[in-house]
Amino acid sequence: MLADEMIAALNAAQPAVFALMDYWTFDGWFALRRRLKEAGAPKLTKTVFPGIELRLVAPMPGRLNAHVLFSDAVADQVLHDFKAALLLEIVDRPLSDAALVSLGRAASDDKLKVHGFKRAEVDADDERALLAGSTIAEINCDSYKRAIEKVPNGHAIGFMPWDTNDGLSEVKWHEHYAYFLGLFKTSPIFESRNIDLRGAFVGEVTPGNSKYIKNFQDALGNVPRLAVSGSDAHCFVGVKGDNDKRGYGDFPSGKVTWIKADPSFHGLLQAIMEPAKRSYIGDRPQKQVEISENKTFFIDSVSITKIPGSAPNGTWLDGTSLPLNPDLVAIIGNKGSGKSALADVIALLGNSRQKTHFSFLKKDRFRGKSGDPAKHFTGTLAWLDGSKEERNLNEDPPEEKVEFVRYIPQGHFEELCNSHVSGRSNAFENELRAVIFSHTDASIRLGALDFDQLIEEQESSFRHQLNEFRKDLRRVNQEIAGYETQLQPEVRSSVQEQLTIKSRQIEEHNKIKPEAMEKPADALSVEQQQAATSLETISSQIRDLEKSAVFNSTTALVLAGKLKAVQNVRERLRLLDRAHTQFVEDTAADLTILGLQASELLTFELNQQPLDELSLSIPVEQERVTTSSRNILTEQQRLLREQAELNASLNAPQLAYQQNLKSLADWEAKLAELTGAPDAPETLKGLEARITQLDGVPQLLQAHMAHRAKLAGEIFDILDAQRKAREALFKPVQNLIQGNQLIRDEYKLQFQATLGGSADGVATSLFDLIKQNSKEFRGEDESFATVRRLAEEYDFNARADVLSFVEALHGKIVAAASTGNKNAVGIGAVLRKDKSASDVYDLLFGLSFLEPRYSLLFQDAQIEQLSPGQRGALLLIFYLLVDKGRNPIILDQPEENLDNETVVSLLVPVLTEAKKQRQIIMVTHNPNLAVVCDAEQVIWSTFDRKNASKISYLAGSIENPAINGHVVNVLEGTMPAFNNRRTKYH
Known part of the structure; x- marks a missing residue:
């Protein structure tokens, strides 16, 4: 039977969905439907839509083709009614075989001759007359549009050729604007094999349509249209290389039409609503190529079973078996319905390192006392390459296991972002390092296995320079501290007092000088x-x-x-x-x-x-x-x-004389001892030299402080050179950003190497050295606030600002140390026990609080200036669009802390872009996110606590009526407030 041949050809051909398009009739569709209802009919494994091909009256040299596509659920009578609503021009009768026969016989001899018919045969033979009428027939355009509108439930779709044979582009629109625009705006589907025109219809800018796409979309009312390339098959099985004998699944020039949707009429409607995301014309969509060439990076399915013979402690996840779409999978459900349970299980089986952030597989929940009930369940993760990972749900993956998935729970977002801002952790920076390294060319890596090794190789000379300069600085700071000690008022007072005493001693000594005796004359x-x-x-x-x-x-x-x-x-x-x-x-x-x-x-x-x-x-x-x-x-x-x-x-006189000589000698020796020399510190000259030395200390102190400032500046220069060297590592990542219009223009995402210095970090180190008991440094909170306020006034990436900051902070410490003694010099009064002034100076002027750090600039704002939700969204952009990894990403509540506007303007485009490259599994409390991101698969979760604590999952597409209904139910019966939601809910 011919119908059986058709069914066999449909089943054997590659496409999943077909549309039967016959000129003027639905006979092919009716024949197929009748055969399928008969006993013993072969099974049809493909989806087939009924359709009809027509010609419209049009102001153009040729004839304008038009198509109408119908739901496969449409009743036969609806199709008959549709034909009856079409009016044939000339005879002004509804379309029917009888009307076509009448039209053929009403045509002039010249018209018949043009199309190869003779008057006699047309008048004599109904079949010839029907063929002649079919050949020359044209439908009234208004009746065509009205007939489509009359089909119940929107089960008819207008489908116009554009630049293919007898397409609408041949109408001179500037001369027949109303006619052209009427069909242009009312056709949801257009046929074109031109990639630039396809982009113009779906709303994607290409180099070839950039000059006209705006006007083109304006003419469409800024509602994108689905562009397709039909096979125009004229036989069941084609002849390879013969375009005139194309069969089912044969496409001209390899321009295959791909539609990402359920093979159903609902799926087609979904593609019409999201044509850019849901359609492709070409040999294979890039994502299909990615999947086929990288099967190790895509999860095929997840299943969970209860271990036979285990304790009867509830059904829980037993029997879960879900295929997972390689694009975007959204897990939805009411609060506490088991959404995060599924995400945790997939993460666990994918060897995720984020177990501390699991919300379901943790000790106070599913892994309760003694691991109950988790230990009674086993999960299996199957990958597209055929490999599998099986694990008891109470067991964590061994540390040596490679991480196959990237799990990003909300807690991980917050921990990374908040710890980065406060300076408590460098985990965020480590994430940046990993991504930067993944983009680094092998010629730069030179054998380094990770970023730390690369930095070790590149920065050893910087570290050596820093060590040398800080050694010099330490020596200078010790000398400065010594000078400050010498300049304390009590030091000079003590020396001055000693000098006064020494002068008095000499004065008294002079009073007791023995008088010289004359030499005896006896x-x-x-x-x-x-x-x-x-x-x-x-x-x-x-x-x-x-x-x-x-x-x-x-x-x-x-x-x-x-x-x-x-x-x-x-x-x-x-x-x-x-x-x-x-x-x-x-x-x-x-x-x-x-x-x-x-x-x-x-x-x-x-x-x-x-x-x-x-x-x-x-x-x-x-x-x-x-x-x-x-x-x-x-x-x-x-x-x-x-x-x-x-x-x-x-004799007596001589003895007295000798004793006098000795007394004089002893007196002179004592005077010499008291007078001393400049290098004898306890003598008059020594004390005078000490006073002279103290007079010169201020100048020495100033010179050393100037030298210290110079050294601090040179240390900054080394740190800045280190920062610039690291900045060069960003070039591949920045090139990637420049190549991604979404990241470059909309989000203005930039990697930055900065000289980071946490105010709290500086304060913590400082207050380990000095007391917090005077002036601006009185009390814990006020002390830290003082340092924070001061740090906010300066840019740590600017040399002058950094030097000004340390000088200003040093000034505040000096001011605090002078409380109660305005003449005090230095900071000795505020030093903690066993701490020295040089320790403080090494901290400040050695710039040990500064180090090259990595950060992201988002829309011209530093991460520290963003709200928690924005920081999480930024990190998500980073993971999804910049991260070079190919592993599946599991997101838990990425919309947390974001308002609806931010979700639409930021999160949706990111997810839409990211799913082009990798598999994304997303848990969300907001089904709107699944809808506006056009998730390829939605998993609806339920938790029946009364029925043995059973957690169930139902998977399907957004257009699937059952899933669609659950989306609405989760929204508590309300429709979301997004502009395109109306088109996605039934």
């Missing part, structure tokens, strides 16, 4: 004369020995200094040698790549022989000085004994 015996002469010689020798002792003491100090200097130089040389060794080790891999040796770049040689010689000679000289000092002491003691013996032989 004649001396020979023996006495010899004794006097010897005494004078001994006195001279004692004075010489005292001078030698002083010289030895000075020499000993010099030698000790030299020995210490040798030790210092040796240590410096050791560090230099270590630095050279480190350089050779650090550059070994790079030098190997370059084919060079370190010795070709630098010559390094240590010569410690001079130090070795000094190390030997200095101790020898020290021993000589020590021996000399002992000998001097021995000789002094001998001379003193001899002096005492000689004094005993003198």
Whole structure:
């Protein structure tokens, strides 16, 4: 039977949906329908719509074709009524075979001749007359439009060819504007095989239609139209390469029409409402190519079963078996209906690391005491490549398991965003790092396995520079702290008081100076004369020995200094040698790549022989000085004994004279001791030198502070160079953003490398060092608020601002330290126990609170300036559009904290764009989101607590009547407030 051949051809052909289009009649459809109702008829596995092809009266050189497509549920009588509503021109009769016969015979001889008919045969033969009438017939355009409108329940759709044979584009619209516009606006479907025209109909800008699409859409009333490319098959099975003998499923030039919808009339209506998202003309849609080439990245199905023989503690998820669409899957249902349960299970089976954010599979819920009832259930996740992952629902995936899905629960959003803003966590930055690394070219990675390794390779020189500059800064800060200590008022007061006392001591000492006696004139015996002469010689020798002792003491100090200097130089040389060794080790891999040796770049040689010689000679000289000092002491003691013996032989006058000489010598020695030298700190000259030294400290302090500011600026320059180096890593990501119009123009999404510094982070470190008990630093809250307010005044990415910030903060600390003592210098008064001023200065001027950080700029605003909901949405954009990962994404309540306007303007376009590349499974409390995102699959969840705690799921498309009804029910009987919702609910 011919109908059976048709059914076999339909079943064998690739398309899932067909439309039978016969000129002027539904006979083919009626024949198919009759056969399918007969006993023993073959089974039709495809969807077939009835249709009819017509010609309309039109102001054009040729003839205007028109099509009408009907629901496969339409009654036969409706089709008969439709034909009867069409008026044939010329004869002004409803369309019927009899009317067509009448039209054929009413035609003039010339008209018949043009179409290859003869008057005689048309008049004599009804079949020829019917054929002639069918060939020349044209339908009144208004009756065509009215007939479509009269079909009940919207089960008829006008379908106009555009630039294919006898299409509407051939009408000169500027001359017949009303006629053209009437059909242009009332046809939901147009046929075109031109990609630019297809874009113009569905509302997508292409390079080829950018100049006219606005006017084109204006003419359509800004309602997109579905564009299709029909096969125009004329036989069941075609002849390959012969366009005149195309069969079912053969498309001209490979321009296949793809519609993403249920193979039903509801599905077609859905595609008409969302033509850009739901249709494609070409060999294969890109998403289909993605799926077929990357099956390991798409989940096929999820199932959950109760372990046989387990305790009868409820049905729960037992029997769940759901196929999952590779595009956007929306899980909806009333609160507490089991939506998140399904998301948690899929995440668990996909080895997600987000178990801490599970809302269903956690200890106080499904994984209760002893793991009940979760431990009685097993889940299985099947992938399109045929692989499966099975796990008990009470067991977490082993740590070594690769994460196959990216689960983004609402709690994870909030934790990442809020912790980033407060500076408590760098998890957000780690997410950015992973994405940046995924976009980095292999020529930049050079073997690095992750971002941290890449940074380690690229930034080792920056870190080395920072370490060196901060070492210098630490030394300068220690000297500054020392100068500040010297400038304390009490230090000068103490020295001044000591100087006054020392002057008074000298003054008093001057008062007791012995008067010099005249040398006795009495004649001396020979023996006495010899004794006097010897005494004078001994006195001279004692004075010489005292001078030698002083010289030895000075020499000993010099030698000790030299020995210490040798030790210092040796240590410096050791560090230099270590630095050279480190350089050779650090550059070994790079030098190997370059084919060079370190010795070709630098010559390094240590010569410690001079130090070795000094190390030997200095101790020898020290021993000589020590021996000399002992000998001097021995000789002094001998001379003193001899002096005492000689004094005993003198007469009274001579003895008195010698004693006077000794008293004068002792007095002079004491005066010399009190007067001292500049390097003797307890003497008059030493104290005067100390005062002079204190007079010069302010200048030294200012010079050191200027040097410190210079070092801080250089440290900033290194950090900024480090930031710029990291910024270069963003280039591939920024290129991706520039290539995505949605991200670039609408969201203005930008990666930024900034010098981040948390005010709270600075404050926490600072208040570990200083007390919070004075001025602006009194109390915990006020202290932190002071630092926050100050930080808000400065841009940490600007050199001048950063230096001004640390100087201003330093000024506030100094002010707090001067409370109660306005003359105090430095910050010693506010230091905590065992903390030093240099520790504080190292923190501030070493800029240790600054480091290169990654951030996202969203619509010209920093993430810190966005609301929690906006931050979550931003992160979602980042995950969905920038993340290079291909794994399925599971979203839990992405609309949380967003108003309806933001959902529509931000979230919907992002989800729509993202599902082009990967599978998205979304839990939402708001079915509107599923509707406006045009989810390819909706899963409706219910939880029957009275029926053994049974959780059930029903899956289908939005256009599926059952699912559509549940969407409305979840909305509590109300329709959402989106502009296009009316077209999506039945």
